[in-house]
Amino acid sequence: MNRPVAQTHLSQLAELLCWMDETPERRALAPEARTPEGLWWEVLAGEDEKAWVWLEEGRVQGYGALVPFWDGAALEGPIIRAGNGKALLEHLIKKAYQEGFPTLYAFPEASNRQARALLEQLGFSAEHTTYFYTIGRTDLSYPAPAGYRVERAEPCDPQVYRDLYSRAEDGWSLRLHWSDEELRQHFIGSDVELFMAYAKKTGEPVGLAELELDDTRAEIAYIGVVPEARGRGLGRALLGAAAEWAFSNPQIQSLQVRAHDHEKAAQALYRRLGFKQVSAVVTYALELY
Known part of the structure; x- marks a missing residue:
């Protein structure tokens, strides 16, 4: 079931986010904090953020949030470990519509096939891919x-x-x-x-x-x-x-750069200089109005 994030959820939410970090196939835009204290300040104390968890047998098994972004809202998640990811995402879309956001964006890792399939099933369209590269000193x-x-x-x-x-x-x-x-x-x-x-x-x-x-x-x-x-x-x-x-x-100790999929010259330059690709994030958009 969907429930607004409450202080009692924060320990399990921190654990869910650490689970997401373990492999690129699970990653999506998410809070930076990984402790209950940090999540309290980032999720609960934020005036603009609206966040929900998916509960299975009383445990946090999914997370999603809406944060203002550009001309609409950005979706944190969806992060789904177990349970009905479609129900959570449908809930988030409904809330974004009720808030009057014209567009809802999502930013899953390119290899996160579960989240990407779920987004596409509910009408999101892939806009572009951003590649991230890093190099040491x-x-x-x-x-x-x-x-x-x-x-x-x-x-x-x-x-x-x-x-x-x-x-x-x-x-x-x-x-x-x-x-x-x-x-x-x-x-x-x-x-x-x-x-x-x-x-x-x-x-x-x-x-x-x-x-x-x-x-x-x-x-x-x-x-x-x-x-x-x-x-x-x-x-x-x-x-x-x-x-x-x-x-x-x-x-x-390190420098990170990024390039969109159409910026072929920049990608080639970064590789030539010794940068290594560490991530690729797909930007999705859903027009609500």
Whole structure:
């Protein structure tokens, strides 16, 4: 049966999430916490998140949640160890519809055939696949091509960032909805760094790389170059600058990058530089209105 997540469920929910972690064939978007205390803050204390568990004989055997995302909601899960996964997913879809979300997104691991089949059975369509690659500490520095410079951008000018973000990659639009203050706050602190490429002659920004730092791992969340400046090595120079900054911190042991399925050149570059693919996530969408 479906029940809203309660504090009494948190220990079993933490155990369910650890079970999911054991193999890629079970993985989907899920809370980061793996302790009852962390889940309390992430799931129960969150004002926007709505989460449910599936109970079989009083034990947590499934989980799903709705979190605001882009123009609709993102689905955490569905994570199903036993019981009626279809009933849980139907419940989540119904709740998303009642909340007025126009679109519901889901992000299962590509090898999670159970979740993917369930999503497709209930009308979700696969939009694209995102591949994640990682590499250990290594020298990835690369000079900017003639006529350009690459440097760390501080502080972030919201309008410059928004304009470059929209020009660099047609598939990116989430950040375009952020206010100036939200963008400024995003770049405050030591866990997010922005690198930008400029044309020396005009000073015009033509590319960016956004680096996120987390304990021992760094991730390039976004990297892009405007169409008229592509094919000159700017993306490679941005990657090198971000990697050099990340690995200047001795605590950072690995760097993760991502590429969508249509970004064949980026995928080939990462493999050529020694990055190893560690995950592939399929984006699904269901139009509710």
